[in-house]
Amino acid sequence: MRLSDITDMGLPPGTKGLPLDGSILRVGDLAGRGLNLLRGDLPMPAAVLKRSALDNNLRVMQAYSERVGVKLAPHAKTTMCPQLFARQLSHGCWGLSVATMTQFKLCHDIGVPRLILANQLVGRAEITGLAHLWAQTPERSYYVLVDSLAGAKAISDGFSHCSGAPPARLLIEAGMRHGRCGVRTVEEGVALARAIQSLPHIELHGVEGYEGLIVSEHAGHDAAAVSDYLRTVLRLCEALAADHLFADPDQVLLSAGGSAYYDLVAHALSDRSRGVVLVLRSGCYVTHDSGFYRRLLTRIQHREVEGPAPILVPALEVWSRVISRPEPDRAIVLMGKRDVSYDIDLPMVRWWFREGRHDAPQSIDGLIVDSLNDQHAYLTVPAEADLGVGDLLGFDISHPCTTFDKWSLLLEVDDDYTVVGGLKTFF
C-alpha cells in the first residue's frame, strides 16, 4: 500500500459519519464537497479532527524536540492513520513506533524507514514475519524489544531461518518493579546482554524504557518516581556501554518517553554521550486531548524542566445529536461505547449548536455525561436547559487512543466544521 492508494481506497459499507446518499465512495471524495457538520449534512455520530489543531501540534512538538535535542518516533498505535504518519514524518520525525507486528507490517508496507517495535517480539509468526519483511528492505532501521533469555533465543532461532534478513536489532527493555515488561535490575539487563552477545542472528543496539505507567494524583511524587526510573534506564545503558555489549557503540539507541513525561525524559537522558540517539515515542501529542493528557501537559508546563512546554491544542471531537429529552433533567445522545473513549474519563460536553438559532457552536457548561450504553449517552442537564431533540452537541474526549480505534474514518474539518478531507484508520 502506498499513501496515494488511501485516497482511492473504497470506503466500506457501514463507515460511520458518511452521507447516506452514497455520494462518498472513496476517501478522496470527501475533500471539496462542502459537506458541513453543523448544517446537518452528516449522519451522527461523527468524529472530527480539526486541521488547524493538527497542524499546530505537528509543528510545535517537532520544534520542541529539536530544541531539546531528541528524535521523535511517535507511537503509531494512537491513530493507526497512515495519512497522519506521513505528516509526522514530513515534519521531521525520525521514524515511528508500533505495538504489534501487524501494526509494524502496515508501517513497513508504506515505507517508513525507521521503526521501533516498542514491545517484546514473541511468537514464531511474528519473528519470522519480521525477518521476511526486513529481508525485503535490509537498508531500513528496525528495532525490537527483548527482556528475557527465552525471548532472545526465539528471535535468534527465527532469524536463522531467513537468510536475507539482517541480524535482528534488539533493545533491552528496562522495566520497573510492579510494572509491565522489562528487566527489573541493571544486573539482569547486563546478564541478558551477555547472552545476546553469544547468540547468532541478533545484536544489541540499545535500551528502551517506558515511564508512562507512573500516574497518580500527585504530580510531584510522579515526577520524582519517573526521574528515579529514568536514572535506572540510564545506568543500564551506561553499564552495557562500559562492558562493550552494544553491537555499534557509535550508534546506541536509547528510547523512552510517552506523552506524559517527555520533558523529564529529555532532561534525564539526552545528549549524555556521543553515539547515543535518544528517541521519544509520544503518540498522543498529534491530537492531544481535553482530559488525561491535558492534565499531564499542565504538569509539564508547570515543571518547565526543559524550557516552555509545547502548546498543544485538542484536535479530536465527537459530535452527535440529542435524540430524546425524556425527563426535565435528562437528555439522551446518540453516542455510546462504540463511538467515544470511556476508559479514563467519560466524554465532556463542549459545544452546543442548533440550526436556525446559532451561527457557530456555543460553549456550554452544566451538561454532564453520566454513563454510556453501546450506542447511547446519558446526560444530566439543568431542568431549565433549553436543549431540544435534534440539537447537536460536540464532545471533548480524554485518551485519544480509545476514540480513534472506534472509527475507521475520521473527518478532517476546518474551524467552521466544513469537511476538508477524510483520515482513514487501520485497526
Add this chain to the structure above:
Amino acid sequence: MRLSDITDMGLPPGTKGLPLDGSILRVGDLAGRGLNLLRGDLPMPAAVLKRSALDNNLRVMQAYSERVGVKLAPHAKTTMCPQLFARQLSHGCWGLSVATMTQFKLCHDIGVPRLILANQLVGRAEITGLAHLWAQTPERSYYVLVDSLAGAKAISDGFSHCSGAPPARLLIEAGMRHGRCGVRTVEEGVALARAIQSLPHIELHGVEGYEGLIVSEHAGHDAAAVSDYLRTVLRLCEALAADHLFADPDQVLLSAGGSAYYDLVAHALSDRSRGVVLVLRSGCYVTHDSGFYRRLLTRIQHREVEGPAPILVPALEVWSRVISRPEPDRAIVLMGKRDVSYDIDLPMVRWWFREGRHDAPQSIDGLIVDSLNDQHAYLTVPAEADLGVGDLLGFDISHPCTTFDKWSLLLEVDDDYTVVGGLKTFF
C-alpha cells in the same frame, strides 16, 4: 453490496490476526488454507468464533422463539457482521434491528427485508436518508422509533420532501422512569399517538420497549421490575388499539426483548390478541459470552417461565501470547483495550497452550487479568506457575458487543482452532 461480495473484498492493511506473509488478501482466502491458531500460524492477538458454538446458538434460539411464538429481529449492532446476519435470516429470523441509520443503510444495502431502527430517528440527514433508501424498495417493512412530538414532526417534514417513499412507520418507544429514551406514561404515549395521527407522511404501527436496562445484583427484584415495566408497555399498546390509533390494526408491531429477559418478554407480551406481532431483538445470543450474558442466561434457566431456556454456548474467544514474565507472580500478555471488552468484566483466562507440550488447549485456573493498557494485559499468576514467554492463552469475554467492535475481521475456527473462514465486521 451483496453478501457474495464480502468473500471477494480486499482485507485492508492492518487487519489483525492475518498472517504477515501477505498470503491472505481477501476474506475468501482464509477458508481451506489449514491455518491453525495453536500451531502458531497467526500473529497475536486474534479473535476467534467457534463455528460449532455459532451453529448451536443460531439453532436453539430460533427453536426457542418458534416454540414460544415470537419473531426474532436480532440486534445487528452486536456483531455488524453481514455474514452472520445472513445465517440469522436463513435460520428463520423475521428481520434485523439496528441502532443508527448508518447501520440501517448497511442492512438495507444487503437486502434485509424487515428492519427496525430500534432507536429514535432524529436528524435531517438521517430522516431524508431513510426516506430515500425506502423509496428504492417501498415493498420492504421498515420501522423507526419516536418518543416526542418534535421528533414526529421532523420525520413528517423529512418524508414530505421525498415523493417515492412510503409513509414512515413509527413505533412509540415506551421508556421507564430514570431510563433511556421513551415516553414515561401511557397518557404521554396516547397524546403522542394522536399527534402522529394528525401529521402527514407518518403512520403509527406499534409500540417498542427495552427492558434490558434493569440489571442489578438481585435477580428476583430485576425480574419483578422488568415484569412491571412490560405491563406498562402492554397497557400502552392496548390503549392505542382501543383508541384506534394504529394505522393497520391487523398488523401491530410490539417489540421488546434484549438478550437478558426474552423469556419474560415472551411471557408478558406474546399472543395477547390477533394482529399483534411480537418481535424480540436479542443480539448477543449468536455468540453468547462467558460473563454478563452467561449470568443472565442462568437466571432465565432458573426462572423457566416459558419452559426450558435455550442452551447457548460461548462462541467468542480472544487469544494471545505471554510476552513477558517479569516477576514470579506476573505475566504480561499482548492483548489490551484495543482487543477485548473491558466495560463490564475484564477478560477471563480459559485456555493454556504450549506448542510441543500440549496437543490441545488445557483448562487453566488461577490466572487473573488485573488490568489492561491499550495493547497489554497484566495477569497475576501463582508464583510457581509453569507459564512461559511464548505460551498461548485463550480468553473468555464478557459483553460481545465491545469485543466485536475491536475487530474488523474475526476468524471462524473449528474445534481444533483451524481457521475455516473469516467473518468481516463493518463498524
